[in-house]
Amino acid sequence: MAYLMGLDIGTSGIKALLIKEDGQIVSSQTEKYPLHTPQAGWAEQNPADWWEATLKVISSVVKDSGVEPAGIKGISLSGQMHSSVFLNKDMKVVRPAILWSDTRTSRQCQQIYDRAGGLENLINYVSNPALEGFTAPKILWLKDNEPANYQQVSLVLLPKDYIRYHLTGEIFTEVSDAAGTLLLNVKEKKWSAELLKKLDISPEILPPVIDSIDIAGRISKNIADKTGLKQGTPVIAGGADNACGAVGSGIIQEGRVMVSIGTSGVVMAQANKPTADKQGRMHLFNHAVPDNWYMMGVMLSAGMSFNWVKEKLFDDTIDYDRLNQLAAAVEPGSDGLVFLPYLYGERTPHADANARGVYFGISGKHEQGHFIRSVMEGVTFGLRDSLELIKAQGIKTEEIRAIGGGAKSQLWQQIMADIFGQEICLLNIEEGPAFGAALIAGVGAGVYDNFATAESRIIKISKRISPVEENVAHYNKLYNIYQNLYPAVKDNYRELSKLN
Template identity: 70%
Template sequence: MSYLLGLDIGTSGIKAILISVEGRIVSTKTKSYPLTIPNSGWAEQFPEHWWEATKDVIKEIISESSIEAGQIKGLSLSGQMHSSVFLDDEMNVIRPAILWSDTRTSEECEEIYEKVGGLSHLIDYVSNPALEGFTAPKILWLRKNEPENYEKIKYVLLPKDYIRYKLTGEVFTENSDAAGTLLFDVIEKKWSSSLLTQLGIDGDILPPVLNSVDIAGRITESVAKETNLKIGTPVIAGGADNACGAVGSGIIKEGRVMVSIGSSGVVLAQANTPVADRKGRIHLFNHALTDSWYMMGVMLSAGMSFKWLKEKLYGNKIDYDKLTQLAGEVEPGSEGLIFLPYLYGERTPHADANARGVYFGISGKHDQRHFVRSLLEGVSFGLKDSLELIKEQGVKIKEVRAIGGGAKSKVWQQILADVLGEEINLLNVEEGPAFGAALIAGVGIGEYASFEEAVNEIIKVRETISPIPKNIEYYNSYYQLFRQIYFSLKDDFKKLKKLTRGWLET
């Protein structure tokens, strides 16, 4: 029996999944590691914690599965995008990694726009806008604020590329993760020498770029002793977490869309032809499929909004199942109550760090049930924002597949179908990016002839949620008002931030 191992280097922890080549899940293991917040808006982790956790989950999964190390024919990795690991000449970590969720680099984003001549020119170079989470502004921040550390840099690696280096001793990245650095020409699939020159960044600190299915190295003797893997086991390059999640959901054909409701919300559509949004509202990244791309919108507070409601408004006295049951007792539209899910600002479509959450239209007739349903509807409207932008780029939607915690709620499934106006397909496998990484490993070592073969054999639709026609029309009207409310409040959000900052500074 042959097996494949997938690893996902996430923000809260690592997940390892062992599958048979037929796609049967044999074992999954997770191990958490801490997040540090040295200052407001900062987010850092120690790469050493990732590495120790990686070794632990591999040892556990091999031990508890009672398989021989040689039966694992290959492994691959997924990882959080954008986060930056700075290494010196000895390949030692210079400082804690600056994560994708870190927002300290607003000034550096402005600096990027100034140096390249604005958004349009940046889109020409890398197909994406400058956002605080991306890698390039982190490098500029380090140069400005920690010049002594900047001078030590030999390489800047992304999290899964650092772990792959530790496994193999080889330094690489691959297209899908390089695409999230804001230094990579997404369309031409190479580092943007023109942008690097304008930013004054030495391209030698960036690793060589592979395809996701390329062999990036093999397990070393020392790592084999520490993990119980077999020496020489091939390690496939892998992909960014969203690319791997797309593979694990079967998003490998144009027209298929993944809607993921986790802490954040993601709407992702595979594309055979790269078309960048000239306004920078949605992302264009390289897919794990060679010579393929995906468009993606990200809302910051999807499941996180629901978590906020459960914990902060209801004091954890009502569980999620009961909350969604309450939401099901209210008619679509929540009797005129609309929720804007911008608790921590918003990324797509507004790229507005000042935006904040709003309950609009509260009246005396509204009770707990309305506040819950309105929140589920508001998050769904936010996801619709991304889907509509993807449609604007000429993508014809043929199928929508929903994954994540929100996809487990029958009430939320129906709301999502009604708001999007699309059938929602639920899948037989929901193991996320780690599962996608395992499939990438299978393609990389030749166990599967192609992604199509792997996906068609393993990933199946188990249920379809159809939209209710009268609700589609009703929600379309509410959606237009949802959109209008943001623009009506946009300037007031800025004023509110100034007021809040002034109060905190007194």
């Protein structure tokens, strides 16, 4: 029996997962680390905290599992996208890592558009718009604001690539994470020489790019001594957290769509061809599956909106089960109450940091259950925005797989089926990016012939929720109203932000 390890370097902590080759979880360990916000809108972490936590979780998993180290045939990594680790010529960290959620780089995003010659040219270069979270504007911010630190920079790595370097001593990135830097030619899987030249960023500070399933090094003797792993264990390149989440959900062929309702919301579909959205409303990234891509829309406040209702509009005695009961007692459509889920701005399809939440259509008949259900419906309408954009690109959406905390609610499952007008599928396994990383390790180490083999053995549909035809018709009419609301208040959002 072969064993595989997946590591996920997240924002709140690192998770290590050890599975058998049949997908059975043997051990799972998590170690948290701090997030620093030295100024409003900033988000930073100390890469040394990631590394210390990595050593702890690997050691804990090896010890807890009781598995012989030689039985672990491969290790792979998932990591938070976009976050930047700046290293000097001695491979020492120059300053704290600037994370994906950091929003200090608005001016640098505009610089990128200006130097690239506009959105259309930027899409041609790297298939994505310039957003504050991406890596490229962080590099420009460092150059503009901390020139002494910038002069020291010899290499820029993403979080999982930094950890993999410490495990193996080898320097690489891979296509799915590199795609999120805004510096990769996504279609050709190589750094965009044209954009790097226009941004005056040296290609020498960027690591070599390999495929997600390539061997990117092996566990060194020093690390073997510290963790209990076997020296020489292959470390597979891995993937960005969203790509690994897709692998772990079986999104490995066109026609399958993943809808995730966590704190944020994600709609992702595999694409056989790299066709970017010319208006930059959707992301196009390289998949962990070789020579494949995925199109993705991101909603900033999905489960966060539901949590906001609980925390801000109710007292501490109410739980999520009771919220679901109150919402379920309300008819589909919430008696005309519509919610815009833009509590902290939005990314897809409206890249608008000024956007804010709206309850539209409030009347005297609306009660607590209406306000809860309309949040669930509004979030799902927002996810449908991304789904419709994916369809408009000609990508098939034959099967929708729902994951995340929101997908555990039976009511929300039905709301998704009715608003999307399609069957919703739930899976037998939902372990997130660390599980996908373990499957990538299996493919890269030769335990599985390919992703299709792994998926057919491990990932199964456990439940199907069909749409109710009457509800679909009603929600289609309500969705038209929902779509008209943002354009109607867009200018007012901008004016409101000035007042605040």
